[in-house]
Amino acid sequence: MQEGLFEAGEDCRIQTGCIVGLKYRDDCRPAVLGKGARIRAGTIIYADVVIGDDFQTGHHVMIREKTAIGHHVVVGTNTVIDGQVSIGDFVKIESNCYIPTNVTVGSRIFLGPNVTLTNDRYPLKMRDQYRPEGPVLEDGVTLGAGVIVCPGVRIGEGSFVAAGAVVTKDVPPRTMVKGVPGRFSPLPEKLRELNIALSWMKYLKA
Incomplete structure (x- = not known):
């Protein structure tokens, strides 16, 4: 993993070839990862991103600044979240x-x-x-x-x-x-229950 500006909760695993907390301006804040995150190789997460517990990515995911992500979220390989996005649980x-x-x-x-x-x-x-x-x-x-x-x-x-x-x-x-x-x-009717x-x-x- 390349060094970045971030804070991580317990039991986070970040594979090699990732950047977590990519600094894009002088006054940005650390990226925050909740407990149990699994960040796979090639992923880039910018600074000013806040992510809840039990987060997982595939490979080569990009999550840009000012994004807030809740708990128990999975983001698949090659997906781009281009910043200023809010995602629930x-x-x-x-x-x-x-x-x-x-x-x-x-x-x-x-x-x-x-x-x-x-x-x-x-x-x-x-x-x-x-x-x-x-x-x-x-x-x-x-x-x-x-x-x-x-x-x-x-x-x-x-x-x-x-x-x-x-x-x-x-x-x-x-x-x-x-x-x-x-x-x-x-x-x-069979599709009316929540996911x-x-x-x-x-x-x-x-």
Whole structure:
């Protein structure tokens, strides 16, 4: 591991080839890792990042500054979290996802591989009016593989977005979204319970 500016809780394991607490300005604060973190080779975590307990990464993850991540979160290989992002507890983000600035991710959320969230309505146009506006994912949301979510979209609690869909407008709670552009339908009863991974169960029942 290359030296960085960070504080780590008990039983953290950081593989070789990582940078934790990358200093990007003179007055930045240390990155903070909670207990039991597992940081795999090639990962870069900037300073001014705060992460809760039981955090895990795949390889070559990048997490930029001013990001706050809760407890029991997994971030898959080659995923980029581009800073100024808030992520709740019990979240699983698969490999090759992109999360830009100004995104809010709630708790008990699943992002499948190759999910792309966006925050710029008119890339490289109207720069004098540029205001990055990332999506908001409310608690219990599932995004299937390859989903794209457009800037400023709010996806309501417990909604399920099928693989490959493009979400262009706000989604009401407990809604199924399919297709390009995404079309809404009532969420099937069998998908209405909040997301739960086997590794989360002992904590959620405590």
